Amino acid sequence: MASLHSTHGTTHKPESITLSELRSEFSHHDPTIARLNNGSFGCCPSSIISAQQRYQLLFLRQPDYFYYNTLKPSILKSRRIIQELINADHVDEVSIVDNVTTAAAIVLQHYTWSFFSSSFQPGDAAIILHHSYSAVKKAVQAYISRAGGHVIEVPIPFPVKSDDEIILEFQNALQMAKLNGRKIRLALIDHITSMPSVIIPVKELVKMCREEGVDRIFVDGAQAIGHVEIDVKDIGADFYTSNLHKWLFCPPSAAFLYCKMSDELSNMHHLVISHEYGNGLAMESGWVGTRDYSAQLVLPEVMEFVRRFEGGIEGIMSRNHEKVMEMADMLSEAWGTELGAPSEMCSSMVMVGMPACLGIKSGEDALKLRTHLRECFGVEVHMYYRAPIEREVDPVTGYARISHQVYNTVEDYHRFRDAVNKLVKDGLTCSLLPN
Numbered sequence: 001m002a003s004l005h006s007t008h009g010t011t012h013k014p015e016s017i018t019l020s021e022l023r024s025e026f027s028h029h030d031p032t033i034a035r036l037n038n039g040s041f042g043c044c045p046s047s048i049i050s051a052q053q054r055y056q057l058l059f060l061r062q063p064d065y066f067y068y069n070t071l072k073p074s075i076l077k078s079r080r081i082i083q084e085l086i087n088a089d090h091v092d093e094v095s096i097v098d099n100v101t102t103a104a105a106i107v108l109q110h111y112t113w114s115f116f117s118s119s120f121q122p123g124d125a126a127i128i129l130h131h132s133y134s135a136v137k138k139a140v141q142a143y144i145s146r147a148g149g150h151v152i153e154v155p156i157p158f159p160v161k162s163d164d165e166i167i168l169e170f171q172n173a174l175q176m177a178k179l180n181g182r183k184i185r186l187a188l189i190d191h192i193t194s195m196p197s198v199i200i201p202v203k204e205l206v207k208m209c210r211e212e213g214v215d216r217i218f219v220d221g222a223q224a225i226g227h228v229e230i231d232v233k234d235i236g237a238d239f240y241t242s243n244l245h246k247w248l249f250c251p252p253s254a255a256f257l258y259c260k261m262s263d264e265l266s267n268m269h270h271l272v273i274s275h276e277y278g279n280g281l282a283m284e285s286g287w288v289g290t291r292d293y294s295a296q297l298v299l300p301e302v303m304e305f306v307r308r309f310e311g312g313i314e315g316i317m318s319r320n321h322e323k324v325m326e327m328a329d330m331l332s333e334a335w336g337t338e339l340g341a342p343s344e345m346c347s348s349m350v351m352v353g354m355p356a357c358l359g360i361k362s363g364e365d366a367l368k369l370r371t372h373l374r375e376c377f378g379v380e381v382h383m384y385y386r387a388p389i390e391r392e393v394d395p396v397t398g399y400a401r402i403s404h405q406v407y408n409t410v411e412d413y414h415r416f417r418d419a420v421n422k423l424v425k426d427g428l429t430c431s432l433l434p435n
Contacts, residue, residue: 324404359429360398
């Protein structure tokens, strides 16, 4: 990952953040909740919220001046920071959008027109992972399936032991897709799946797609920036997107869409057509009408914040991974269960098996347990249901997705451990929980 020290014209090293300052930065978090679910909505420090409010007040104070003199150069500054973070060649390859769902819709809409214009034939395929994020899968259905495209889902094993298992399943799916002479027009690959959470070997899958003649490759890195290293040139995909508000401390909502420089980029457009139409996707994305753009403007302040931690964002990512693995091992040992993936396939989120005696037998059970933990024990954690495989004996079908971010403490995980231990001791099962 590129160095951040020259990202926005500053060379000084800010003072290291103290423990009391760190607590103050997240003092707006509900103190009664052990927050182990950073992956869903992320977090935003108080200093970044203050920076956002300054931008909001600047706009409200004199909207015309802000629009003509502040907004465009500020968005460009944020785009340049993202360009450096992801190692893109050109700033024009980087657009800022609301979220990954928006980015996916921009790419998928572009390919829908290829079916309508007869560049693609009915039955041409798009390939996605079975564990792709639900909203993105529905977008694929809405854009590709309705246009006559064929959608192929790659089954991903879980629990998973190695990258090789995923690579083999993906290779098999590509071969099956081509049996009838079908052309694969788009591959949509997650960098980190959301549920269950696993780091996908994207570089290897992208290389495989190139070798098998897949037209275009789109990597959904919704959870990635600030979470794992991103080098778009090394990954080699045509499109890459990630949310800035998940693990990079921005307020919601802000994300980027990287589009590799090509003639095709000039034909891509934002979903909302406004005054910048025809001036390139980055410019179109920078103005979609009157709205609050402040979450997209605070990247310089975010970079100052992360530089206060030893090693900057790289140090934060490394420590988050170490801590979450330590806590995951502690929980699995306490409950006599296993993790859903080895350490090298985990980031700052880990899937921890839940005690089988809790009776998690459906997605509804997982949601009921999650709600019960929140309302009765003050623990916020994502739950996943895995259907048992045939002939499994006493299978672990429930997994908790725990995360670690800079605000978390050991006590958060101890509270979760003790809550589950109490449920087991009391003989509570999901069938006894209210809907």
